Amino acid sequence: MSNKLEIALLAVLGAGAALAQDLPLEGRVNINLGKDSPVALVGMSTGDSHSSSRGAALVIDLHMALTLRNTGASRIHGVALRVVSQEITVGGKGSVSIPSLNIGPGESFPIRIDMQLMRPTQVAGGPLVDVNLDGVLFEDLSCKGPDRLSSCRTLTAWDLEAQRDREHFKHILAQAGPNGLRQAMLESISRQSARPQLDVRVQRAPAVTSAALGPVRTEQFAFLDFPDSPLQPSKGTAQVAGNEAREPHIEVLNRSARAIKYVELGWLVSDPSGQQYLAASLPASDPVLYLPAGKTGIVEQDTALRFTRAGQPVNIRSAVGFVSRVQFADGKLWVPSRADLERESLVKVLPASAEEQRLDDLYLKRGLDALVQELKKH
């Protein structure tokens, strides 16, 4: 059958996918917050969850709204939930995290989880989804939870970035007043809306590169050095063919006086026109990477990344790396300063932090006065 006929057939099958049916979810979703959890489940709704057929596959749409209460004595600054499906046995997992929270003891807050599961055949009985608490971050940066996804590290890094960016905007408010803050918010929003984004597909341990992509070449990384960074990348390569880059391999030096157990590098790529994009982050952690003071180590991944934009392949011309996150052996984290990130080469391509994104949204929806009040809260 020709490709065109196959597509046309699938189009007809796709058009028939509208025949959805309600999916009773009683007993199909397990919520497990764990023993001695600092949050309690006080409400749950499964809304208009439903299943439908799409071609030969069954698609299950789960819409859950959970309400959690802070049952501890400290303010909560972030929550991470691990989401896995017993029915859908893909080699992966999901998580839903809420950073930039400020929930006092006894206060409740909502979390929405919208999932879509797809499998070729009808699902059996039993739980479809398990939702487990993975980490809760408090205002003193202590963290509680099973932490199977290293959520505590991620929530802490987000909180450090939030503190940094709140201080930045508070400083602008103090120095330039409300008009200065308004100008800063407009610049932030404009920068984010103009930021070019690539569609990136990641495949782990893939087979050989397709011959259609063209010859494979070794692309050398260039690096941006942040003077206050405890880590210095020295040299690195990635294998590049057409719009695919694979096997990044970067040598880093711990130039601090403390041992490092987690490193995350940012990876920028350029297209043939010179347009730069944030491609991915490159993490490495103990036990694969443990860096005593003054030692070097390797950050590498065995994945392949394919880059497209608006459905079209984006060929890669150059690669630039920079240090985006470091965790020391004692658990303390380092994140780049605003001055580091506001360099000409980074400011136009890096996304805003979660907190800056929240403040932008607050300004857009509720105006300058609400933003000023928010910045004065803490």
Next chain:
Amino acid sequence: MKHPNQETLALHAGGDLGPYARWRARRHLARCVECRDEIARFEQLRQLLPALDNSQDIHWGRLAADMKANIRLGLAAGECIRTDEAAGAGPVWSLARAGVALASVAVLLATGIVLERPGPTVARETGVVVQATADGVQVREGGQSLGLMHSGTSREAVTYQVGAQGSVEARYVDSETGYVTVNKVDVE
């Protein structure tokens, strides 16, 4: 705004439109979120193609050769009894029958060649893939997938970040709760 029909979008998703139609479709897609979503759905459906393809075990070349051999056998058998029939049929009739037989063989050969010719190589995905979709992030393996969706939030308002170790996250401000929400899928 006039949208391209379903067939055009489906053909575009498969890269099967001609140059002019493709140019027109791209122009439309650049400013139509709805059709971009539709394209993304077709691309998801295309991932199911390998599972639908159950014709790999048919050897068209062997089938054509068998049929050709059967026809030759039939023609040879016809030669054995031709002397009786020849008395009642003129040379024109015999030539016509031979012509039909040869034409049949030619059609069979042409069909065999067409069916056996090498088609475009389709790279089949193996292993686990993580990627952003039209309305969420997804981890997929074979015909199964698990996705976390950012329902009610436009793609333009979502910040995607990729981890080269095999993760994709979508960060957005939930329109209902007002909280920043980070959905992430990981390869295990």
